[in-house]
Amino acid sequence: MASSNSRRSSISNADSGISCTTNAATVNPRYACYWSDKCHGQHELDDCQLRKSQLRGKLGIYYSSNAMFKRFKYDNENDLSLEHNPTGCTMVNLLIYKQENNEISLLFVMKQLKEKRHDHEEGIIRQPLLALPASYPCRKDEIPKQVAVRALETITDKSEITVDVRVRLKRFLFVDASVIYPLYLTNDQANLLTNDFFQNEEVTSLHWFPLSTVLNQLPEWNDYLSKQEEGKNLAQVRHPNLTGIKLNKDNLEYTMWSVTSFCLMCIRNHVGFETFLQP
Secondary structure (H helix, E strand, C coil): CCCCCCCCCCCCHHHHCCCCCCCHHHCCHHHECCCCCCCCCCCEHHHCHHHHHHCCCCCCEEEECCCCCCCCCEECCCCEECCCCCCCCCEEEEEEEEEECCEEEEEEEEEEECCCCCCCCCCCCCEEEEECCEECCCCCCCCHHHHHHHHHCCCCCCHHHHCCHHHHCCCEEEECCEEEEEEECCHHHHHHHHHHCCCCCCCCEEEEEEHHHHHHHCCCCCCCEEECCECCECEEECCCCCCCCEEEECCEEEEECHHHHHHHHHHHHHCCHHHHCCC
């Protein structure tokens, strides 16, 4: 997914702030690659050329109310075969939310991320940005719900929170090779998650924001589709410039990653948060 007018079919792991290493002795188990029988976790995801060549993503948008994927053989928009990745999903996000006193709040994680502008632009440095917990397939044909479990494990290992996660993922929005699953936490689970969190190599902090606050900061997007769905061809989404969207809390200002802003606006426009966050 891109946050500008440039299109691409997948998101590399480097976009999430994960480190790359070529020394098998120093492979981070969190990012170990098992894409083929020859990988065996001996290198990290970004270092697997076979995975890079086969993990192709699908451009387009659709909502799944029952968490069932559409499957594809080809992506006409990118002129790419999806033989090795028929779901077209290359990134799984979790939209974690809670409800207290009739107010819904969304969870964001702080990561060191690069904004996507132009591939030829040099000197772009990573910066702390609000994003959604996310992960990537490490095995060919890996079930996306299992990838979602791994996304949750980037912020907690508490069984009280992770229990039956795959069962609790009931719907998703697919948009340009990414999937966003909503995940409800009780207030007790949310408090445990927040109070027990320790920063790691990927996530430095957690932040809850009221949904109303988030929606107030997202711009209007009346022409979000560039092409309507037709037959087996998915609807296509425009890519406005969404850099610099701010959220304020406790007299501090935070900036959302443009990819996260894009996902939230797609939920708002294509599904609606009332539908997406229903029990």
